[in-house]
Amino acid sequence: MTFDYDRGRTAPDRPAPTPPDVSRTPSVVQSLRTHAGAGGGVPFSVEFNPPRDAAGEARLWRAVREFERMHPAFVSMTYGAGGSTKDRTVRITGELAQETTLLPVAHLTAVGHSVAELRSLVGSYADSGIRNLLVLRGDPPGDPLGEWTKHPEGVEYAEELVRIVRDLGDFHVGVASFPQGHHRSPDLDHDTRYLAAKLRAGAEYSITQMFFDVEHYLRLRDRMAALDPVEATKPIIPELMPITSLRTVTRAEELCGRPLPAAVMARLRAAAGDGPEEDKAAVRAEGIEIATEMAQRLIDEGAPCLHFITLNFAKATSEVLTNLGYGVTAAPLSA
Numbered sequence: 001m002t003f004d005y006d007r008g009r010t011a012p013d014r015p016a017p018t019p020p021d022v023s024r025t026p027s028v029v030q031s032l033r034t035h036a037g038a039g040g041g042v043p044f045s046v047e048f049n050p051p052r053d054a055a056g057e058a059r060l061w062r063a064v065r066e067f068e069r070m071h072p073a074f075v076s077m078t079y080g081a082g083g084s085t086k087d088r089t090v091r092i093t094g095e096l097a098q099e100t101t102l103l104p105v106a107h108l109t110a111v112g113h114s115v116a117e118l119r120s121l122v123g124s125y126a127d128s129g130i131r132n133l134l135v136l137r138g139d140p141p142g143d144p145l146g147e148w149t150k151h152p153e154g155v156e157y158a159e160e161l162v163r164i165v166r167d168l169g170d171f172h173v174g175v176a177s178f179p180q181g182h183h184r185s186p187d188l189d190h191d192t193r194y195l196a197a198k199l200r201a202g203a204e205y206s207i208t209q210m211f212f213d214v215e216h217y218l219r220l221r222d223r224m225a226a227l228d229p230v231e232a233t234k235p236i237i238p239e240l241m242p243i244t245s246l247r248t249v250t251r252a253e254e255l256c257g258r259p260l261p262a263a264v265m266a267r268l269r270a271a272a273g274d275g276p277e278e279d280k281a282a283v284r285a286e287g288i289e290i291a292t293e294m295a296q297r298l299i300d301e302g303a304p305c306l307h308f309i310t311l312n313f314a315k316a317t318s319e320v321l322t323n324l325g326y327g328v329t330a331a332p333l334s335a
């Protein structure tokens with residue numbers, strides 16, 4: 001028997017783990033309830049990305065084990081544009097289900113896949129014990145803002161994929177929401193209308209695109225409540241990313257497709273200083289402070305969960321959670 005320090009488990013000369021009994025796998029919404037009930041506070045969750053190589057995989061597992069001690073309500077694993085890392089993504093997400101106490105959510109995107117391939121991919125996730133899927137259309141590979149072209153035998157919009165997944169069996173589905181509107185939506189009303197359509201098609205919650213002004217999240221909630229009071233009761237989970245350097249600002253702007261608010265940039269630039277080199281420690285401290293302030297406001301405003309983009313590092317998110325009073329807590333009351 002060998003011990004794999006990167007994963008904190010015995011491997012690889014032991015029998016393959018038995019896939020869990022998925023009929024007992026909670027949904028994200030059930031897990032939010034359980035976690036809120038256990039600690040009396042707002043649950044948190046984290047997002048991971050499929051690693052590119054063995055070193056990246058080791059780093060991911062270190063982050064996984066760090067977060068496992070803090071009992072997130074769920075962890076999500078993104079899906080690379082067009083499925084370039086498909087096999088590794090499915091394998092690692094399955095390992096999260098089988099070898100940790102975490103509840104994994106697999107992102108499923110329509111880019112470059114026929115409906116038959118998408119059905120088979122959902123089957124692979126089911127075989128490895130995944131019942132929670134975040135269903136997305138995805139962006140064109142290479143240039144996320146480039147022209148969207150549907151696969152000839154694929155789907156045009158995420159809403160169709162929500163229906164396909166729901167028809168395949170007992171899956172729990174989440175979708176994306178956009179506090180500032182999706183970049184292809186002509187206006188916010190159009191955007192909200194199609195978010196409501198995805199929820200009506202069977203999605204149980206949405207996770208937002210990251211934002212840096214809490215007002216955008218609150219206004220999305222208002223628009224949903226005005227448009228469809230029934231669907232508006234489904235959790236809208238806000239996504240946060242702690243800024244740790246001016247380079248992370250570029251990454252954040254790529255991911256949300258918009259510049260950061262001027263007030264946030266002013267704070268980060270003031271921290272960076274006027275010298276030839278960015279004051280990295282000060283920028284990082286300011287970034288953590290900004291994320292902490294946003295998270296506290298979201299808690300005060302009744303957000304159902306705080307979802308953190310981690311880029312497979314645990315430290316920055318842990319610091320924000322520690323600032324908010326989260327810590328290594330007792331396990332939730334029941335799974």
Ligand SMILES: Cc1cc2nc3c(=O)[nH]c(=O)nc-3n(C[C@H](O)[C@H](O)[C@H](O)COP(=O)(O)OP(=O)(O)OC[C@H]3O[C@@H](n4cnc5c(N)ncnc54)[C@H](O)[C@@H]3O)c2cc1C
Nearest residue numbers: 078079107136137138157158176182184185194207208209
């Ligand atoms: C939390 C989160 C996680 C993400 N994870 C990933 C990931 O893992 N991998 C990845 O590649 N991308 C990911 N993305 C990016 C996402 O795939 C893109 O933003 C994509 O462009 C939109 O996906 P969607 O599911 O919202 O698409 P849709 O809901 O299909 O919407 C796309 C556009 O079409 C409009 N629309 C929808 N339905 C209709 C209709 N019936 N008629 C007319 N217009 C319509 C919408 O308003 C929107 O403008 C993520 C985004 C978020 C917010």
